[in-house]
Amino acid sequence: MRKSAQNGILKSMMRQPVCTSTIETSPCAENTLNPIRKLVDQLVINPNPEKSLLKLSIGDPSVFGNFDPPPQVLKAVSDNLATSCYGYVPAHGLVSTREAIAKYYNTRTSPLTSEDVYVTSGCSDALRIAMECLGSEKRNILLPKPGFSLYQTIAGNRGIPVKFYDLDPEKDWSIDLDQLESLIDENTAAILVTNPSNPCGSAFSVQHQLDILAVAERHGLPLIADEIYQNMVFEGESKSFGELSENVPVLSCGGLAKRWLVPGWRVGWLIAHDRHNRLSKVRDGLTRLCQVIIGANVLVQGAIPQILETVPQSFYDDTLNRLKNAADIVYSELKDCPQIRPFKPKGAMYMMVQIKIDQFEDIKDDMEFVEKLITEQSVFPLPANIFGIPNYVRLVLTVPEDILREACKRIVEFCEHHKVGVPHKKPRAETS
């Protein structure tokens, strides 16, 4: 470079001060909050170095290697690798995949075709398109409390107002239907239900499902049914809302993550159970919303027909037996501890445990319970504050049996140590 040109560049660099101000973010980014992240970031996590850390907090069944997907699932993807296209496919999914999902979930009462199915990037994405399609800044959605925190993340991102209806722990976490109905107003767009439930580990009775549908029907509202744990019920009947509904349109959200144990593969689906053809506009909206990210992973969605056809019933039964066994172990280990109250799950992969705060000498809430439990016993459940209910913790049941037993032993020891009447050397301020 010539010297004069070099000088010119140097001079112009000297003239312009370097901009150091922070780049602003959009309201959309600011309002997108994952309550789990927010609360976990606030938690003081200092495990006891003398005890191995036992994490009962992560709802990912693949973490410990004891809940692996069945070989048929792996084979389906490897077979598909040889034939899968590399390109874009229809944004709402391959026809063959949509056909297979429709066939799998087809029932006499709810006949389905490929036109009713939208393949998505996990159940999360199905929930996103359902909520975005029905809700808006002026149209609210009713959510369960306690409930899976992603619903709030999606609503916050899109500025959709939400109202919470209560699940009653004393009635198997069923919905307080009077309260639900009282929350509905002329701007309500949909009722979102989760069945079986994360975080409660509950499963509604068929009668309760019918009662929920009756409320929706009285107000002409559609349901968004988060059914990612569909068929993961330990005993008794397991029906989807779509199957039970006679008149209420249902957007059922599901996916491969939990029943097929591959949460990281990120493929799910939305099934529109469209009673009386009320969803024609919604279907257009769903298709358009799928086009935002041009569809789900083609390699995995292409394997779905083979997955649904080849995984034997014995695999599903075995998973459920092992989850139920884990639930029985935790329940029997914790049930006699006077300071806490475990709630026996009926499905999914979780157990809620109530912390009887007035039975503790020096613990004021579930957050402090968890912080101290980690600091002293290296056991990490999730404070259920994250799910909207105070003074409960959620335990994950996909943890290996020996770890579950050890965790329960430590929880009981911790409760004994902190129960009312036991004096404490450490003031509360040291750990909170």
Ligand SMILES: Cc1ncc(COP(=O)(O)O)c(C=O)c1O
């Ligand atoms: C109730 C519920 N819905 C949806 C999801 C998200 O599923 P996916 O991993 O398929 O996005 C989860 C994951 O834990 C969940 O518990």
